[in-house]
Amino acid sequence: MLKNLISLSLQNRYTVLFLALALSVYGFVCMLKTPIDAIPDLSENQVIVFTEWMGRSPEIMEHQVTYPLTNQLQGIAKVKSVRGVSMFGMSFIYVIFEDNIDIYWARSRVLERLSAVQGLPEGIKPTLGADGTGLGHIFWYTLINPNLDLAEKRTLQDWYVKFALQNVEGVSEVASFGGFQKQYQLQVNPYQLRYYDLAWMNVIQALQNSNQDVGARVLEINQSQYIIRGAGYLQNLKDIENIVVANKNGVPILVKDLGTVEEAPQVRLGIVDENGQGEVVGGVVVMRYGENPNTVIAAVKNKIKELEKGLPEGTKIKTAYDRSSLIQAAIDNLKNTILEEIILVCVVIMLFLLHLRSALVVMLTIPIAILMGFIAMYHFGFTANIMSLSGIAIAIGVIVDDGIVMVENAHRHLTEKD
DSSP states (O other): OHHHHHHHHHHTHHHHHHHHHHHHHHHHHHHHHSOBOSSOOOOOOEEEEEEEOTTOOHHHHIIIIIHHHHHHHTTOTTEEEEEEEEETTEEEEEEEEOTTSOHHHHHHHHHHHHTTOOOOOTTOOOEEOOSOOTTOEEEEEEEEOTTSOHHHHHHHIIIIIHHHHHTSTTEEEEEEESSOOEEEEEEEOHHHHHHTTOOHHHHHHHHHHHSSOEEEEEEEETTEEEEEEEOOOOOSHHHHHTOEEEEETTEEEEGGGTEEEEEEEOOOSOOOBSTTSOBOOEEEEEEOTTOOHHHHHHHHHHHHHHHHTTSOTTOEEEEEEEHHHHHHHHHHHHHHHHHHHHHHHHHHHHHHHOOHHHHHHHHHHHHHHHHHHHHHHHHTTOOBOHHHHHHHHHHHHHHHHHHHHHHHHHHHHHHHHO
């Protein structure tokens, strides 16, 4: 069969040359489209279910949240394992799917199962984590402005920068870090609760009922209809203080009668420091599953340039970590290595064969084989990273072996005929 294939190729040499040229051109196109990364993504095909219940111990989270959810998520199609982790006020469940399963199909199956979950504490709602992987953190940044305090920077990050960057194509999530998150905090005096014979749940219920808009009927006056509604959203501290919690003998008991309301930062468990120069505020850009890191980072940088025009005067977005520089350094290093190997192999071939046309046949197999390798990488979804390109560099010496054997065999037959 091999003899017939060689004979057929010799009889249709122009067709073979055209196919080789077409494959090389298509391989070059695939090489340009292949995603580039520094290291391969070996993380598992998983969906993360996150549940928050503030103030509860890990033991309570395990018994009332993690364990029931883990049982409910068992039995989903194509799942290898379900793992649960309980922390203070938080629960994480990792649903590990088989490697060949599409991540968005997997997320849909988990959402279907979560919609039927029962037995969780009231008000607890599990949510899915970002559709990214362990290598999804591709870009970190900080906000720099000496005229703004940490709370103002965090507000700017949460309500302006974060939302804008989340709209960039390929970005799954932007996670904020550092600074102070503004809160309206109510500190209730327990002695006042006891004096008025009230419970803590009465205060909570009053706060929840007061912070909402309500609709009413349509009022008709002089053949005109007016839609009536009650605007009840809280606007400031005074609105919270004047909420009526209960009524005792015709006297309303207000929130300010039970405690104090103040604007204060959320309690923190740590800080974010940059190079020992002080606390900073910023965000982490998480890339969506299967995207090209270089393309996403370039789009994020372009978006940041647009954002800086609308930031307060003196505010700059400083890059803290940029994976594109690591990717470029790794790729450039391997490019130089591959080029040096190709040159060295070509020189060795010329020295041993001492025949330009024969050496040219062998040398042409190197770029053609590499470009055909990129066709397979592109269609199978592999990234061009330090591991895959190193494999190509190692294989260059093996690529030319067949060509050298065939050329030497052809020379031997031609010599025997002479």
